[in-house]
Amino acid sequence: MQIGNLIFILPALCMSVAAIIVLLLGVVASKRPHKGLDYFFPAQYAAPVFTAIVTGIAGWLAWTELAAIKAGAFTEQAVGLFVVNGHAQLTVDPFAAILSFIAFAGTLVVMFLSQDHFGEDMLHKAEYYSLLMFASVAASLAAAASDLIAIYLCIEFLSLTSYILAAFSKTDRRSAEAGLKYFLYGAACSAVMLYGMSILFGITGGNTALSAIAIGFKGELANSAAGWVAIMFVLVGLGFKLALVPFHFWAPDTYEGAPTPVTAFLSVVSKAAGLAVIVRFLTVVANPASPASSMWYWMLIVLTAVTMFYGNMVAIWQTNIKRMLAYSSIAQVGYLMIGVLTAMSSQVVPVDSFSAALRNNNKGAWDLPGVLIYMFAYLLMNLGAFAVVVVVGKRLKSEAIDSYSGLMKCAPFLASALAVFLISLAGIPPTAGFLGKLFIFGGAIMTGMDRHPELIVLAALGIINSVISAYYYLNVVRVMYFGFSGEGEAPAEPVRGTFAMNTVIAVMLFLTLAMIIFARPVSDMASSAVYSGLK
Amino acid sequence: MLAKDFLTIGIFALFGIAFIVITLIASWAVRPHRPSDAKLSTYECGEIPIGPAWTQFRVGYYIYAIIFLIFDVEAIFLYPWAAQLLGFKNNHAMMVMGFVDMVIFVAVLSVGLAWAWKKGVLEWK
Amino acid sequence: MAIHSVGYAIPVTWFLTVGAMLFCIGLFGMMVRRSAIGMLLSIELLLNAANINLVAFGSYLKIPVIAGQIFTVFVITLAAAEAAVGLAIVINIYRNEQHIDADKISAMKL
Numbered sequence: 120m121q122i123g124n125l126i127f128i129l130p131a132l133c134m135s136v137a138a139i140i141v142l143l144l145g146v147v148a149s150k151r152p153h154k155g156l157d158y159f160f161p162a163q164y165a166a167p168v169f170t171a172i173v174t175g176i177a178g179w180l181a182w183t184e185l186a187a188i189k190a191g192a193f194t195e196q197a198v199g200l201f202v203v204n205g206h207a208q209l210t211v212d213p214f215a216a217i218l219s220f221i222a223f224a225g226t227l228v229v230m231f232l233s234q235d236h237f238g239e240d241m242l243h244k245a246e247y248y249s250l251l252m253f254a255s256v257a258a259s260l261a262a263a264a265s266d267l268i269a270i271y272l273c274i275e276f277l278s279l280t281s282y283i284l285a286a287f288s289k290t291d292r293r294s295a296e297a298g299l300k301y302f303l304y305g306a307a308c309s310a311v312m313l314y315g316m317s318i319l320f321g322i323t324g325g326n327t328a329l330s331a332i333a334i335g336f337k338g339e340l341a342n343s344a345a346g347w348v349a350i351m352f353v354l355v356g357l358g359f360k361l362a363l364v365p366f367h368f369w370a371p372d373t374y375e376g377a378p379t380p381v382t383a384f385l386s387v388v389s390k391a392a393g394l395a396v397i398v399r400f401l402t403v404v405a406n407p408a409s410p411a412s413s414m415w416y417w418m419l420i421v422l423t424a425v426t427m428f429y430g431n432m433v434a435i436w437q438t439n440i441k442r443m444l445a446y447s448s449i450a451q452v453g454y455l456m457i458g459v460l461t462a463m464s465s466q467v468v469p470v471d472s473f474s475a476a477l478r479n480n481n482k483g484a485w486d487l488p489g490v491l492i493y494m495f496a497y498l499l500m501n502l503g504a505f506a507v508v509v510v511v512g513k514r515l516k517s518e519a520i521d522s523y524s525g526l527m528k529c530a531p532f533l534a535s536a537l538a539v540f541l542i543s544l545a546g547i548p549p550t551a552g553f554l555g556k557l558f559i560f561g562g563a564i565m566t567g568m569d570r571h572p573e574l575i576v577l578a579a580l581g582i583i584n585s586v587i588s589a590y591y592y593l594n595v596v597r598v599m600y601f602g603f604s605g606e607g608e609a610p611a612e613p614v615r616g617t618f619a620m621n622t623v624i625a626v627m628l629f630l631t632l633a634m635i636i637f638a639r640p641v642s643d644m645a646s647s648a649v650y651s652g653l654k
Numbered sequence: 655m656l657a658k659d660f661l662t663i664g665i666f667a668l669f670g671i672a673f674i675v676i677t678l679i680a681s682w683a684v685r686p687h688r689p690s691d692a693k694l695s696t697y698e699c700g701e702i703p704i705g706p707a708w709t710q711f712r713v714g715y716y717i718y719a720i721i722f723l724i725f726d727v728e729a730i731f732l733y734p735w736a737a738q739l740l741g742f743k744n745n746h747a748m749m750v751m752g753f754v755d756m757v758i759f760v761a762v763l764s765v766g767l768a769w770a771w772k773k774g775v776l777e778w779k
Numbered sequence: 780m781a782i783h784s785v786g787y788a789i790p791v792t793w794f795l796t797v798g799a800m801l802f803c804i805g806l807f808g809m810m811v812r813r814s815a816i817g818m819l820l821s822i823e824l825l826l827n828a829a830n831i832n833l834v835a836f837g838s839y840l841k842i843p844v845i846a847g848q849i850f851t852v853f854v855i856t857l858a859a860a861e862a863a864v865g866l867a868i869v870i871n872i873y874r875n876e877q878h879i880d881a882d883k884i885s886a887m888k889l
Contacts, residue, residue, distance in 0.1 A: 271850075271857075295868070296884050299869070303809075307809050310805070314825065317798075320832075320833060321836035324842075325836065325837060325843075717867075720863045727855065727856050728859075730856060
């Protein structure tokens with residue numbers, strides 16, 4: 120057996136143990152005040168410390184994998200395959216390693232947000248933080264899952280923890296409603312996905328590994344109706360995780376009702392996991408050369424376009440900033456999906472597995488580096504925006520965009536930080552969001568000029584949508600600087616974040632602005648994570 | 655072949671239903687019919703019932719039931735594990751590994767139980 | 780197809796039909812049920828439809844595989860966990876609202 124391979128899931132293992140420790144911290148509470156373990160090492164401090172360590176380990180792992188690939192050693196030992204019966208169940212390649220680093224880093228930021236949002240005397244805080252840690256474990260494993268059982272378990276693990284987190288404010292009616300809606304949609308979608316998996320299992324002759332399913336989809340299955348139905352069903356479950364348009368109904372209510380840090384988690388970490396799974400799954404079954412597969416390829420293209428337009432068009436009319444960010448994050452997933460579809464379209468022959476696809480990549484037309492860069496940029500700018508929303512929402516007790524009027528006067532740092540994050544979300548230079556969109560749209564146009572004109576259309580629609588989104592993002596900036604509808608009524612007392620929150624926001628702000636300076640190394644890293652087979 | 659299989663099941667089902675129906679009819683035919691208040695009241699293990707049966711249970715009961723459900727179903731993993739471990743009779747390393755795996759699994763479950771215990775879920779206040 | 784039905788009294792399609800029927804009943808239930816508990820029941824039906832498929836496929840293949848049953852065992856435990864989480868959320872809703880009618884739970888505008 121491959122005990123040595125466990126080093127590749129070391130971050131997830133460490134995080135699991137840490138989450139159990141944090142969970143137990145909640146029940147060792149001493150009866151006497153200011154005594155005992157929970158006083159000197161309470162959950163809200165223990166959890167970020169552990170998560171920071173694990174994020175460090177995950178970063179180190181991603182770094183060593185990238186270094187090994189630079190050195191030309193793209194072997195199965197280097198990417199940590201967990202092989203059972205000749206097929207990989209987990210593939211911890213650099214793509215997975217980077218996405219799991221993104222998941223842990225995002226969780227770390229969400230923990231700082233939670234500290235500020237819930238405060239010291241939160242009820243069931245140990246449970247909250249340990250659930251957050253377990254959710255990040257699930258996200259990190261989902262990034263590596265390459266077997267139907269592993270994918271289903273990781274997605275469900277992530278969903279179950281997210282349901283509880285969304286409903287965590289027990290006495291808040293909106294939070295309970297958010298949890299219920301998320302649960303009902305999520306459970307139904309994942310059950311449909313499971314049904315699709317059961318069909319896939321049958322038609323490929325009892326295989327659950329994606330690499331084995333790929334062999335089936337090379338041959339007769341590529342044009343079979345059963346294969347088509349199975350893919351559709353699986354895409355329902357994955358579309359739910361990403362909040363693609365026909366499966367997005369839960370998103371606005373859940374995002375608005377859930378506690379703000381949880382909303383931040385759902386919009387970034389949960390989506391990173393869904394993105395990783397959909398990339399892996401589509402790589403295996405993708406074959407735009409065959410008529411049946413191209414049916415859902417075209418369908419996804421239409422859905423991506425509709426997702427972008429829907430998210431942006433509805434976001435314009437929102438008066439609640441959390442709800443606006445919810446709809447805008449639906450649109451952001453549309454941009455990410457352009458990258459995924461570009462990657463799919465340039466792959467003419469389906470390959471055995473994701474890693475093999477990377478190894479055999481010979482066209483260089485993949486857009487996956489863009490997806491990774493945009494995902495990282497999205498982590499920075501979306502979590503940054505939510506951090507400001509948490510601080511302002513806590514102090515002003517309001518999430519309405521109106522209440523941000525004149526924020527520039529009473530909280531210049533927070534207001535300008537939020538302005539930068541929103542500008543970045545709109546994709547205006549010189550920000551991280553611009554860099555990500557440059558890679559995604561540029562990749563789509565380059566591939567489109569080669570042989571897929573539909574991708575050029577999609578990129579054009581993406582650019583139009585960025586312009587639309589700039590309207591409502593900049594509207595918030597306008598309200599902050601010039602006041603709402605000319606009234607300019609500033610809040611009575613100055614709004615100030617805690618030192619920890621200001622530091623977190625400052626770091627995100629720096630990275631959002633600095634990413635464009637480090638564009639070259641960032642894109643090199645992302646490319647070598649994805650094009651690792653070139654060397 | 656198919657018909658024969660179902661014939662067996664059909665005869666079995668027929669006998670099962672007939673047995674119950676005949677027993678009920680026979681006991682109805684031979685028993686005396688003398689109702690009284692005590693006889694018509696709800697059977698509650700000899701106690702006199704208080705209030706209607708369709709009352710709401712305490713929320714504590716539901717939590718107890720949920721915890722039971724989880725631990726009850728998790729035990730499903732123990733059976734295939736136990737059956738499979740015997741197959742590794744000649745492979746000592748695999749046997750040790752299988753044992754360690756299950757110890758980890760049970761340990762994680764125990765942590766959950768310990769947490770529920772300390773949280774007071776198991777107390778019937 | 781890698782599936783055969785020679786030597787079995789009942790062809791695999793019968794199992795698949797039962798699975799598909801359960802799936803349809805579950806989906807129908809999800810759409811028409813208004814009580815959150817009713818929706819939970821429908822979700823269980825959906826999951827068990829997939830379970831029937833998995834077990835049937837697993838034993839009707841040319842080379843029967845155990846993976847279908849293993850998958851099913853995982854699904855059963857996950858279904859229990861999901862039911863537990865769902866019930867907890869529904870109990871919480873009941874504490875807040877005094878009813879569990881999913882249609883009437885709308886503190887937020889749509």
